[in-house]
Amino acid sequence: MNTLEMKQIVAEAMAQIAPEADLNSVPGGANLRETLDIDSFDFLNLLIELGKRLKIEIPEADYGRLGTLDSLAVYLAERAQT
Amino acid sequence: MAEYRMPSLGADMTKGKLLEWRVKPGDTVKRGDIIALIETDKADIEAEVYETGVVEELVAKAGEELPVGALMARIGGVETARPPRIHASPLARRMAEKLGVDLARVKGSGPGGEIQAKDIEPAAPQPVGAEEAGLRMRRAIAAAMSRSNREIPHYYLETRISMARAMDWLARENAKRPLAGRLLPVVLLIKAVAKALVDVPDLNAYWIDGRAQRQDSIHVGFAISLRQGGLVIPAIQDADLKTPDELMAVLRDLIPRARAGNLRGAEVTSGTITLTSLGELGVDAVYGVIYPPQVALVGFGRIGEHVWAENGMIGARPAVIATLAGDHRATDGHRGAQFLDAVDRHLQEPDKL
Numbered sequence: 001m002n003t004l005e006m007k008q009i010v011a012e013a014m015a016q017i018a019p020e021a022d023l024n025s026v027p028g029g030a031n032l033r034e035t036l037d038i039d040s041f042d043f044l045n046l047l048i049e050l051g052k053r054l055k056i057e058i059p060e061a062d063y064g065r066l067g068t069l070d071s072l073a074v075y076l077a078e079r080a081q082t
Numbered sequence: 083m084a085e086y087r088m089p090s091l092g093a094d095m096t097k098g099k100l101l102e103w104r105v106k107p108g109d110t111v112k113r114g115d116i117i118a119l120i121e122t123d124k125a126d127i128e129a130e131v132y133e134t135g136v137v138e139e140l141v142a143k144a145g146e147e148l149p150v151g152a153l154m155a156r157i158g159g160v161e162t163a164r165p166p167r168i169h170a171s172p173l174a175r176r177m178a179e180k181l182g183v184d185l186a187r188v189k190g191s192g193p194g195g196e197i198q199a200k201d202i203e204p205a206a207p208q209p210v211g212a213e214e215a216g217l218r219m220r221r222a223i224a225a226a227m228s229r230s231n232r233e234i235p236h237y238y239l240e241t242r243i244s245m246a247r248a249m250d251w252l253a254r255e256n257a258k259r260p261l262a263g264r265l266l267p268v269v270l271l272i273k274a275v276a277k278a279l280v281d282v283p284d285l286n287a288y289w290i291d292g293r294a295q296r297q298d299s300i301h302v303g304f305a306i307s308l309r310q311g312g313l314v315i316p317a318i319q320d321a322d323l324k325t326p327d328e329l330m331a332v333l334r335d336l337i338p339r340a341r342a343g344n345l346r347g348a349e350v351t352s353g354t355i356t357l358t359s360l361g362e363l364g365v366d367a368v369y370g371v372i373y374p375p376q377v378a379l380v381g382f383g384r385i386g387e388h389v390w391a392e393n394g395m396i397g398a399r400p401a402v403i404a405t406l407a408g409d410h411r412a413t414d415g416h417r418g419a420q421f422l423d424a425v426d427r428h429l430q431e432p433d434k435l
Contacts, residue, residue, distance in 0.1 A: 020309055037309050039362045039405045040266050041337050060256045060264065 001080055002075040013049040018042055028070040054080050063079060084133040086117065086155040088148045090347040098122050099147045099155065109137045111157065116218075118154070119225070122351065128218065131343070135160040137322070170197035181206040189374060219312040229373050234289075235410040238369055241422045243429055245385050245400040246325050250373075251432035268359050268384055269329040271435040275357055275380050276321035278424035285406075285421050286354050288375040294412035303353025303373065304333070306340045314340045316375065317353035326435055344413050361385055367403040377412035381405040 001009075011023045021036040033036075033043055047058050047066075056079045066068075066072045099121040105111055117131040142154040168185045170178070174197045178185050181202060188205045190197035202430040224386050248270050251405055256264045279286040279300050287294045301317040308314065316336045318329065339345055360368045361384030368381035381404070388401035404425055408418040428435060 018309070019362075040268070041333065044264060044266065047263045057231070058261060060253065 001077055002017055003070075003077050006076045006080075007071040009053055010046075010050065010069065010076070013046055013053060016049060017045045024068070026069055028073075029068050032069055032072065033067075041068060050076065056080060084135060084157045084160040085137075085153055086131060086133075086157055088131050088142075088150050088152045088154055089120070089151045097147055097149045098332055099125060099338060100142050100144055102144050103155075104128075104159050105137050106138050106139075107139060110243050111135065111137060124178060126222070126229065126429075127351075128222065131157070132395045133160045141249065146294065151175055152209070168197065169195060174202050175201045176203040177292040204321050216311055218313075223312065227371050229343045230374050234374060236372060237408050237410045237415055237418065238405060239408070239415060239418045239422055240369075240403055240405040241357040241426060242388065242401050242403050243426045245402050245429065248429050249385070249400045265330050266333075266400075268382075269333065270316060270432060271302065271359060271382050272302055272321055272329055272357060272430065272434055273324070273326055274425050274428040275355070276302055276324075277428045277435070278421050279355065281312060281324050281424040282417060282421040284417050285378040285408065287377050289377050289409055289412050290375050294377060294409075297354040299351050301354045302375070304336070304354040305356060306337055308341060314345060314350060315353060315356055316340055316345050317351075319352070355380065358382070361402065367405050369405055371409045372407050372409055377409035378418075378421075379407040381407070 005007055005062060007028075014023050016019060018036065021038065026032060026035045032038065038046070050056075053059070054076060056076075057080070062075065065075045090250075090399060101119040101121050103118050104119075111117060111131050112134040113130075113132055115131050116128045118129045119128045120127050134161040137155060138158040139156040140154075142148055144153070148154065159210050169190060169192075170185055170188075171192070175185070176181070177199055178188070178197075183202050183205045185197060188201050190198050190407065191201050192198040245267070249267065252270065254266060259265075283296055284294070286300055287296045289295075298321055300322040301319050302321040303315040303317045305313050306317050308331070316339075317319065318324070318332050318336070325365065336345075336349075353373070353376065356370065356373045356379045358368055358370055358379065359382040361382055363384075365383050367383040370379035370381045372379045383403040383405075385400055385402045387398045390397055390399045390401065404422055406418045406422055
Protein backbone atom coordinates (compact mmCIF):
# COMPACT_ATOMS: atom_id res chain seq x y z
CA MET A 1 0.00 0.00 0.00
CA ASN A 2 1.21 3.48 -0.78
CA THR A 3 1.26 6.43 1.57
CA LEU A 4 -1.94 7.89 0.13
CA GLU A 5 -3.83 4.72 0.99
CA MET A 6 -2.19 4.74 4.42
CA LYS A 7 -3.48 8.25 5.06
CA GLN A 8 -6.95 7.01 4.24
CA ILE A 9 -6.58 4.21 6.78
CA VAL A 10 -5.29 6.67 9.37
CA ALA A 11 -8.33 8.86 8.70
CA GLU A 12 -10.66 5.89 9.20
CA ALA A 13 -8.95 4.85 12.42
CA MET A 14 -9.00 8.43 13.63
CA ALA A 15 -12.71 8.76 12.96
CA GLN A 16 -13.24 5.86 15.32
CA ILE A 17 -10.97 7.14 18.11
CA ALA A 18 -11.87 10.82 18.04
CA PRO A 19 -14.86 11.44 15.78
CA GLU A 20 -14.82 15.16 16.55
CA ALA A 21 -11.25 15.58 15.31
CA ASP A 22 -11.03 16.55 11.65
CA LEU A 23 -8.03 14.96 10.01
CA ASN A 24 -8.66 16.82 6.74
CA SER A 25 -7.74 20.04 8.48
CA VAL A 26 -4.25 18.81 9.29
CA PRO A 27 -1.43 19.67 6.88
CA GLY A 28 0.69 16.57 6.21
CA GLY A 29 3.75 18.11 7.82
CA ALA A 30 2.05 19.46 10.95
CA ASN A 31 2.40 17.83 14.35
CA LEU A 32 -0.56 15.47 14.44
CA ARG A 33 -1.17 15.43 18.17
CA GLU A 34 -0.82 19.17 18.68
CA THR A 35 -2.98 20.11 15.73
CA LEU A 36 -5.81 17.76 16.64
CA ASP A 37 -5.38 18.15 20.42
CA ILE A 38 -4.87 14.41 20.75
CA ASP A 39 -3.52 13.28 24.12
CA SER A 40 -1.26 10.32 24.74
CA PHE A 41 -4.25 8.16 25.58
CA ASP A 42 -5.96 8.85 22.23
CA PHE A 43 -2.65 8.49 20.42
CA LEU A 44 -2.08 5.04 21.94
CA ASN A 45 -5.62 4.08 20.92
CA LEU A 46 -4.93 5.30 17.40
CA LEU A 47 -1.82 3.12 17.20
CA ILE A 48 -3.72 0.13 18.60
CA GLU A 49 -6.39 0.62 15.96
CA LEU A 50 -3.80 0.97 13.17
CA GLY A 51 -1.96 -2.09 14.45
CA LYS A 52 -5.21 -4.04 14.31
CA ARG A 53 -6.19 -2.87 10.83
CA LEU A 54 -2.76 -3.40 9.29
CA LYS A 55 -1.81 -6.41 11.44
CA ILE A 56 1.50 -4.85 12.50
CA GLU A 57 3.23 -4.15 15.79
CA ILE A 58 4.49 -0.62 16.42
CA PRO A 59 7.33 -0.64 18.97
CA GLU A 60 7.43 2.27 21.38
CA ALA A 61 10.97 3.03 20.22
CA ASP A 62 9.49 4.07 16.84
CA TYR A 63 7.11 6.69 18.29
CA GLY A 64 9.57 9.39 17.31
CA ARG A 65 8.81 8.71 13.65
CA LEU A 66 5.07 9.11 14.04
CA GLY A 67 4.83 12.83 14.70
CA THR A 68 3.19 14.04 11.49
CA LEU A 69 0.59 12.56 9.19
CA ASP A 70 3.20 12.34 6.42
CA SER A 71 5.80 10.56 8.53
CA LEU A 72 3.17 8.27 10.03
CA ALA A 73 1.96 7.27 6.55
CA VAL A 74 5.52 6.58 5.36
CA TYR A 75 6.26 4.53 8.47
CA LEU A 76 3.07 2.48 8.15
CA ALA A 77 3.69 1.81 4.45
CA GLU A 78 7.17 0.49 5.32
CA ARG A 79 5.93 -1.66 8.19
CA ALA A 80 3.05 -3.12 6.24
CA GLN A 81 5.45 -4.31 3.54
CA THR A 82 7.73 -6.27 5.82
CA MET B 83 -49.97 15.42 41.41
CA ALA B 84 -46.35 14.40 41.95
CA GLU B 85 -43.96 15.09 44.77
CA TYR B 86 -40.43 16.27 44.20
CA ARG B 87 -38.13 14.82 46.85
CA MET B 88 -34.48 15.37 47.75
CA PRO B 89 -32.71 13.27 45.11
CA SER B 90 -29.80 10.97 45.81
CA LEU B 91 -26.97 12.47 43.77
CA GLY B 92 -24.34 9.92 44.72
CA ALA B 93 -24.28 6.48 46.29
CA ASP B 94 -23.09 7.83 49.62
CA MET B 95 -25.27 10.93 49.75
CA THR B 96 -27.53 11.05 52.81
CA LYS B 97 -28.59 14.68 52.85
CA GLY B 98 -28.42 17.78 50.73
CA LYS B 99 -28.82 21.51 51.19
CA LEU B 100 -31.15 23.43 48.92
CA LEU B 101 -29.11 26.40 47.76
CA GLU B 102 -31.73 27.87 45.47
CA TRP B 103 -34.82 27.07 43.51
CA ARG B 104 -34.55 27.58 39.79
CA VAL B 105 -38.35 27.58 39.43
CA LYS B 106 -41.26 29.32 41.14
CA PRO B 107 -44.87 28.26 41.75
CA GLY B 108 -46.86 28.38 38.51
CA ASP B 109 -43.87 27.54 36.31
CA THR B 110 -44.31 24.76 33.81
CA VAL B 111 -41.55 22.18 34.05
CA LYS B 112 -40.77 19.21 31.90
CA ARG B 113 -38.83 16.08 32.60
CA GLY B 114 -35.10 16.86 32.61
CA ASP B 115 -35.45 20.58 33.48
CA ILE B 116 -33.15 21.92 36.17
CA ILE B 117 -35.36 22.61 39.15
CA ALA B 118 -32.91 23.42 41.95
CA LEU B 119 -29.30 23.87 42.91
CA ILE B 120 -28.41 21.43 45.67
CA GLU B 121 -25.26 21.38 47.74
CA THR B 122 -23.97 17.93 48.62
CA ASP B 123 -20.84 17.02 50.54
CA LYS B 124 -19.05 16.64 47.24
CA ALA B 125 -20.25 19.40 44.98
CA ASP B 126 -23.03 21.79 44.10
CA ILE B 127 -25.26 19.94 41.70
CA GLU B 128 -28.03 21.13 39.40
CA ALA B 129 -30.92 18.77 40.12
CA GLU B 130 -33.34 17.65 37.45
CA VAL B 131 -37.06 17.14 37.73
CA TYR B 132 -38.49 13.80 36.67
CA GLU B 133 -42.05 14.83 35.82
CA THR B 134 -43.72 17.16 33.42
CA GLY B 135 -46.26 19.48 34.98
CA VAL B 136 -46.78 22.74 36.80
CA VAL B 137 -45.01 23.69 40.03
CA GLU B 138 -47.77 24.05 42.62
CA GLU B 139 -45.87 24.55 45.83
CA LEU B 140 -42.25 24.88 46.89
CA VAL B 141 -42.17 23.17 50.28
CA ALA B 142 -38.44 23.40 51.03
CA LYS B 143 -36.82 26.77 51.63
CA ALA B 144 -33.50 27.90 50.21
CA GLY B 145 -30.75 27.21 52.74
CA GLU B 146 -32.61 24.26 54.25
CA GLU B 147 -30.77 20.97 54.78
CA LEU B 148 -32.86 17.90 54.05
CA PRO B 149 -32.34 14.13 54.12
CA VAL B 150 -32.56 12.21 50.85
CA GLY B 151 -36.21 11.52 50.13
CA ALA B 152 -37.60 14.55 51.99
CA LEU B 153 -40.48 16.36 50.30
CA MET B 154 -39.26 19.50 48.53
CA ALA B 155 -42.02 20.52 46.11
CA ARG B 156 -45.38 19.53 44.70
CA ILE B 157 -45.88 19.37 40.98
CA GLY B 158 -49.42 19.36 39.61
CA GLY B 159 -50.97 18.60 36.28
CA VAL B 160 -48.84 15.51 35.90
CA GLU B 161 -50.42 13.24 33.34
CA THR B 162 -51.41 10.06 35.07
CA ALA B 163 -54.53 9.22 33.05
CA ARG B 164 -54.36 6.12 30.89
CA PRO B 165 -53.18 7.18 27.47
CA PRO B 166 -55.46 6.48 24.49
CA ARG B 167 -54.72 3.35 22.50
CA ILE B 168 -52.08 3.95 19.89
CA HIS B 169 -51.91 2.14 16.59
CA ALA B 170 -48.31 1.50 15.72
CA SER B 171 -46.41 -1.26 13.99
CA PRO B 172 -44.16 -3.45 16.19
CA LEU B 173 -41.07 -2.09 14.43
CA ALA B 174 -42.22 1.48 15.05
CA ARG B 175 -42.71 0.69 18.75
CA ARG B 176 -39.22 -0.77 19.04
CA MET B 177 -37.71 2.23 17.30
CA ALA B 178 -39.71 4.65 19.44
CA GLU B 179 -38.46 2.97 22.60
CA LYS B 180 -34.88 3.04 21.37
CA LEU B 181 -35.00 6.68 20.32
CA GLY B 182 -37.08 7.89 23.27
CA VAL B 183 -40.04 8.97 21.14
CA ASP B 184 -43.46 9.49 22.74
CA LEU B 185 -45.82 7.63 20.37
CA ALA B 186 -48.75 9.77 21.48
CA ARG B 187 -47.13 12.71 19.74
CA VAL B 188 -46.40 10.97 16.47
CA LYS B 189 -48.76 11.31 13.52
CA GLY B 190 -49.09 7.99 11.73
CA SER B 191 -48.85 7.85 7.95
CA GLY B 192 -49.98 4.25 7.52
CA PRO B 193 -53.45 2.84 6.82
CA GLY B 194 -55.97 4.12 9.38
CA GLY B 195 -53.34 6.45 10.79
CA GLU B 196 -51.10 3.60 11.96
CA ILE B 197 -47.66 4.78 13.06
CA GLN B 198 -44.98 3.21 10.95
CA ALA B 199 -41.23 2.95 11.36
CA LYS B 200 -40.58 5.80 8.96
CA ASP B 201 -42.66 8.16 11.14
CA ILE B 202 -40.47 7.67 14.17
CA GLU B 203 -37.13 9.13 13.25
CA PRO B 204 -38.40 12.64 12.37
CA ALA B 205 -40.11 12.72 15.78
CA ALA B 206 -37.00 11.73 17.75
CA PRO B 207 -36.09 14.34 20.36
CA GLN B 208 -32.97 16.29 19.54
CA PRO B 209 -30.26 15.62 22.09
CA VAL B 210 -29.42 18.50 24.39
CA GLY B 211 -27.44 20.82 22.18
CA ALA B 212 -23.69 20.88 22.61
CA GLU B 213 -24.01 24.52 23.51
CA GLU B 214 -26.51 23.86 26.30
CA ALA B 215 -24.48 20.92 27.63
CA GLY B 216 -21.34 23.06 27.56
CA LEU B 217 -23.14 25.85 29.41
CA ARG B 218 -24.33 23.47 32.12
CA MET B 219 -20.82 22.11 32.59
CA ARG B 220 -19.36 25.65 32.77
CA ARG B 221 -21.93 26.52 35.47
CA ALA B 222 -21.05 23.44 37.51
CA ILE B 223 -17.34 24.21 37.25
CA ALA B 224 -18.04 27.86 38.09
CA ALA B 225 -19.99 26.89 41.20
CA ALA B 226 -17.35 24.49 42.51
CA MET B 227 -14.34 26.68 41.71
CA SER B 228 -15.92 29.88 43.06
CA ARG B 229 -16.76 28.11 46.29
CA SER B 230 -13.21 26.78 46.46
CA ASN B 231 -11.68 30.18 45.93
CA ARG B 232 -14.07 31.78 48.40
CA GLU B 233 -13.69 29.25 51.20
CA ILE B 234 -10.36 27.47 50.88
CA PRO B 235 -7.12 29.19 51.89
CA HIS B 236 -4.80 27.47 49.41
CA TYR B 237 -1.10 26.95 49.94
CA TYR B 238 1.16 25.79 47.12
CA LEU B 239 4.30 23.65 47.06
CA GLU B 240 6.30 22.41 44.15
CA THR B 241 9.12 19.98 43.63
CA ARG B 242 11.05 18.60 40.69
CA ILE B 243 11.08 14.84 40.51
CA SER B 244 13.51 12.76 38.48
CA MET B 245 11.62 10.44 36.15
CA ALA B 246 14.75 8.67 34.87
CA ARG B 247 14.05 5.41 36.69
CA ALA B 248 10.31 5.50 36.06
CA MET B 249 10.73 6.15 32.31
CA ASP B 250 13.43 3.48 31.98
CA TRP B 251 11.21 0.98 33.71
CA LEU B 252 8.28 1.97 31.52
CA ALA B 253 10.32 1.64 28.31
CA ARG B 254 11.47 -1.83 29.36
CA GLU B 255 7.96 -2.92 30.30
CA ASN B 256 6.38 -1.54 27.13
CA ALA B 257 9.03 -3.18 24.95
CA LYS B 258 7.75 -6.52 26.24
CA ARG B 259 4.13 -5.71 25.60
CA PRO B 260 1.88 -5.61 22.56
CA LEU B 261 0.38 -2.22 21.72
CA ALA B 262 -2.87 -2.87 23.54
CA GLY B 263 -1.07 -3.75 26.78
CA ARG B 264 1.19 -0.72 26.97
CA LEU B 265 1.23 1.63 29.92
CA LEU B 266 1.24 5.40 29.84
CA PRO B 267 3.46 7.37 32.23
CA VAL B 268 0.41 8.86 33.91
CA VAL B 269 -0.53 5.54 35.54
CA LEU B 270 2.77 5.64 37.41
CA LEU B 271 1.97 9.16 38.60
CA ILE B 272 -1.49 8.08 39.75
CA LYS B 273 -0.10 5.11 41.63
CA ALA B 274 2.69 7.14 43.23
CA VAL B 275 0.15 9.70 44.45
CA ALA B 276 -2.10 6.97 45.84
CA LYS B 277 0.79 5.33 47.69
CA ALA B 278 1.95 8.69 49.02
CA LEU B 279 -1.53 9.20 50.45
CA VAL B 280 -1.18 5.95 52.34
CA ASP B 281 1.98 7.45 53.87
CA VAL B 282 0.42 10.87 54.47
CA PRO B 283 -3.30 10.25 54.94
CA ASP B 284 -4.08 13.78 56.15
CA LEU B 285 -4.30 14.89 52.53
CA ASN B 286 -6.86 12.21 51.70
CA ALA B 287 -9.70 13.96 53.47
CA TYR B 288 -12.84 16.05 53.16
CA TRP B 289 -13.31 19.36 54.95
CA ILE B 290 -16.86 19.06 56.30
CA ASP B 291 -18.56 20.75 59.25
CA GLY B 292 -15.51 22.76 60.21
CA ARG B 293 -13.02 19.91 60.44
CA ALA B 294 -10.95 17.63 58.26
CA GLN B 295 -12.38 14.13 58.01
CA ARG B 296 -9.93 11.55 56.78
CA GLN B 297 -11.30 9.19 54.16
CA ASP B 298 -10.63 5.48 54.50
CA SER B 299 -10.49 4.75 50.78
CA ILE B 300 -8.23 6.48 48.30
CA HIS B 301 -10.23 7.47 45.24
CA VAL B 302 -8.07 9.57 42.94
CA GLY B 303 -10.13 12.02 40.90
CA PHE B 304 -8.48 12.20 37.50
CA ALA B 305 -9.07 15.40 35.55
CA ILE B 306 -10.01 14.69 31.94
CA SER B 307 -10.31 17.67 29.64
CA LEU B 308 -12.84 17.61 26.86
CA ARG B 309 -11.82 18.77 23.42
CA GLN B 310 -14.93 20.91 23.07
CA GLY B 311 -14.04 22.64 26.37
CA GLY B 312 -14.72 21.85 30.01
CA LEU B 313 -13.49 18.99 32.11
CA VAL B 314 -14.76 16.09 34.15
CA ILE B 315 -13.06 14.44 37.10
CA PRO B 316 -14.11 10.82 37.48
CA ALA B 317 -12.65 8.99 40.45
CA ILE B 318 -10.37 6.01 40.17
CA GLN B 319 -11.65 3.89 43.04
CA ASP B 320 -9.12 2.46 45.50
CA ALA B 321 -6.19 3.58 43.36
CA ASP B 322 -3.68 2.52 46.04
CA LEU B 323 -4.78 -1.11 45.71
CA LYS B 324 -4.56 -1.28 41.92
CA THR B 325 -1.57 -2.35 39.84
CA PRO B 326 -0.39 -0.10 36.98
CA ASP B 327 -2.10 -2.51 34.57
CA GLU B 328 -5.36 -2.27 36.48
CA LEU B 329 -5.09 1.52 36.55
CA MET B 330 -4.55 1.52 32.78
CA ALA B 331 -7.65 -0.65 32.36
CA VAL B 332 -9.65 1.80 34.46
CA LEU B 333 -8.48 4.71 32.31
CA ARG B 334 -9.45 2.78 29.18
CA ASP B 335 -12.94 2.51 30.58
CA LEU B 336 -13.24 6.00 32.08
CA ILE B 337 -11.75 8.29 29.45
CA PRO B 338 -14.00 7.34 26.50
CA ARG B 339 -17.07 7.42 28.76
CA ALA B 340 -16.03 10.79 30.16
CA ARG B 341 -15.66 12.20 26.66
CA ALA B 342 -19.02 10.77 25.62
CA GLY B 343 -20.73 12.18 28.72
CA ASN B 344 -21.58 8.73 30.07
CA LEU B 345 -20.24 8.85 33.62
CA ARG B 346 -22.41 7.81 36.53
CA GLY B 347 -23.15 10.31 39.30
CA ALA B 348 -21.13 8.52 41.98
CA GLU B 349 -18.11 8.31 39.69
CA VAL B 350 -17.78 12.07 39.49
CA THR B 351 -18.52 12.74 43.15
CA SER B 352 -16.48 10.11 44.98
CA GLY B 353 -12.93 11.47 44.50
CA THR B 354 -10.99 12.02 47.71
CA ILE B 355 -8.21 14.00 45.99
CA THR B 356 -7.73 15.37 42.48
CA LEU B 357 -4.85 14.73 40.11
CA THR B 358 -4.39 16.94 37.08
CA SER B 359 -1.75 16.29 34.47
CA LEU B 360 -1.39 19.09 31.94
CA GLY B 361 2.04 18.20 30.67
CA GLU B 362 0.80 16.92 27.33
CA LEU B 363 0.46 20.48 26.11
CA GLY B 364 3.95 21.31 27.20
CA VAL B 365 3.30 23.31 30.35
CA ASP B 366 6.00 22.92 32.98
CA ALA B 367 3.80 23.07 36.06
CA VAL B 368 0.15 23.44 37.07
CA TYR B 369 -1.13 25.20 40.20
CA GLY B 370 -4.61 23.87 40.80
CA VAL B 371 -7.76 24.98 42.54
CA ILE B 372 -8.92 22.41 45.09
CA TYR B 373 -12.22 20.68 44.39
CA PRO B 374 -14.27 20.98 47.59
CA PRO B 375 -14.75 19.26 49.96
CA GLN B 376 -11.38 17.68 49.09
CA VAL B 377 -8.37 19.24 50.80
CA ALA B 378 -5.65 18.73 48.20
CA LEU B 379 -4.94 18.74 44.48
CA VAL B 380 -1.80 17.35 42.87
CA GLY B 381 -0.59 18.71 39.55
CA PHE B 382 1.97 17.34 37.12
CA GLY B 383 3.56 19.23 34.25
CA ARG B 384 5.36 17.82 31.24
CA ILE B 385 7.74 14.92 31.66
CA GLY B 386 10.72 16.26 29.77
CA GLU B 387 14.48 16.58 29.78
CA HIS B 388 15.72 18.75 32.61
CA VAL B 389 19.21 19.94 33.40
CA TRP B 390 20.08 18.02 36.52
CA ALA B 391 23.00 18.54 38.87
CA GLU B 392 24.06 15.60 41.01
CA ASN B 393 27.30 14.81 42.82
CA GLY B 394 28.87 17.95 41.41
CA MET B 395 28.12 16.92 37.84
CA ILE B 396 25.65 18.45 35.44
CA GLY B 397 23.62 16.20 33.19
CA ALA B 398 20.23 15.91 31.55
CA ARG B 399 17.47 13.54 32.55
CA PRO B 400 13.70 13.19 32.29
CA ALA B 401 11.96 14.95 35.16
CA VAL B 402 8.57 16.34 36.07
CA ILE B 403 7.46 19.24 38.22
CA ALA B 404 4.90 18.09 40.76
CA THR B 405 2.84 20.65 42.61
CA LEU B 406 0.53 20.42 45.56
CA ALA B 407 -2.35 22.76 46.28
CA GLY B 408 -3.29 22.21 49.92
CA ASP B 409 -6.20 23.44 52.04
CA HIS B 410 -4.52 25.33 54.86
CA ARG B 411 -7.52 24.73 57.13
CA ALA B 412 -6.87 20.99 56.96
CA THR B 413 -3.08 20.71 56.70
CA ASP B 414 0.07 22.80 56.87
CA GLY B 415 2.95 23.08 54.47
CA HIS B 416 4.99 20.61 56.47
CA ARG B 417 2.48 17.82 55.84
CA GLY B 418 2.28 18.85 52.18
CA ALA B 419 6.07 18.66 51.88
CA GLN B 420 6.02 15.16 53.37
CA PHE B 421 3.47 14.16 50.78
CA LEU B 422 5.45 15.46 47.77
CA ASP B 423 8.55 13.80 49.19
CA ALA B 424 6.65 10.51 49.36
CA VAL B 425 5.48 10.88 45.74
CA ASP B 426 9.12 11.37 44.73
CA ARG B 427 10.23 8.36 46.74
CA HIS B 428 7.65 6.06 45.15
CA LEU B 429 8.54 7.21 41.64
CA GLN B 430 12.15 6.19 42.31
CA GLU B 431 10.98 2.60 42.84
CA PRO B 432 8.81 2.05 39.76
CA ASP B 433 8.98 -1.73 39.99
CA LYS B 434 7.16 -1.53 43.32
CA LEU B 435 4.35 0.68 42.04
